[in-house]
Amino acid sequence: MDFYEIVRTRRSVRAYQPSVIPEEVLERVLDAARIAPSGSNRQPTRLILIRDEERKRRVAELCHGQTFIATAPVVIAACGRDIQYNRGEWMGRCSVIVDVAIAVDHLTLAARAEGLGTCWIGSFDGPALKQFLGLPEDVEVVALTPLGYPQGDPFRPPEGRIPREEFVMEEKWG
């Protein structure tokens, strides 16, 4: 599928069909995330796939009750290891967030290319999820997404974006 068509029509999908994702499709989507770039190629990102019905429901609860998440056949928790390097000097241990976000962005676009829906989930109980998923001390959940075939046809252009003149500046701020 054409790249710009993917970018233009990726939407947050909040209603899923229960149908299983063929493994070869899932592998292509996961591989898009796996080969994503990371700072100095340190690859701090790991994905945890939750497919068990009961566990998906618990994850949805820990995302502050966003119950639609559990309706997708797969829920992905994108985790990042604190790799003790810094970027830009103000980001501290949050530098890893850049790398995980890149991988998840690759994944969401690949999913759209396959006709699969995703939804960036940023609101969750981090400590409780960390315990539930058994993460090591130096690993944190950065984002989650459900993954599955959407109900209906949600893929359409985005709404409510700021105009280019506001988004882009020349030479300096303002």
Next chain:
Amino acid sequence: MDFYEIVRTRRSVRAYQPSVIPEEVLERVLDAARIAPSGSNRQPTRLILIRDEERKRRVAELCHGQTFIATAPVVIAACGRDIQYNRGEWMGRCSVIVDVAIAVDHLTLAARAEGLGTCWIGSFDGPALKQFLGLPEDVEVVALTPLGYPQGDPFRPPEGRIPREEFVMEEKWG
């Protein structure tokens, strides 16, 4: 261009032709970033394009002397406004990093689709760049990238990625 071909062959480009990027090409690439998703569609990301030769060289110096950056016709500083919301409860004011990283990832993939090179720059003197670009108090540089037509043909598959078995886990860590 096919999405997976883009993902597979995007590489960090560190040698650029000085040739100008046609404005319509630049606009497509910038628009891919502009329409990227952000948490609750709050759109905290802004791009600053540096095209002035002297200013590009200064930016490269502030990226700890990565002089190749200034050889591209355009250098982009991706900035994020601290929008005072939180994700996952451990990220604090670094939450905005997710949104900026999504936008820049869209941009780097769009650039590849156009035959343009980019290079994620995460090593920079944040406070000095912030001053140089005239950013408001609540805005920070998250990442930079040069943008331009590469010298030679750098687009080829990535090297040195961990295998899928290491990248993906089922149900929980380990």
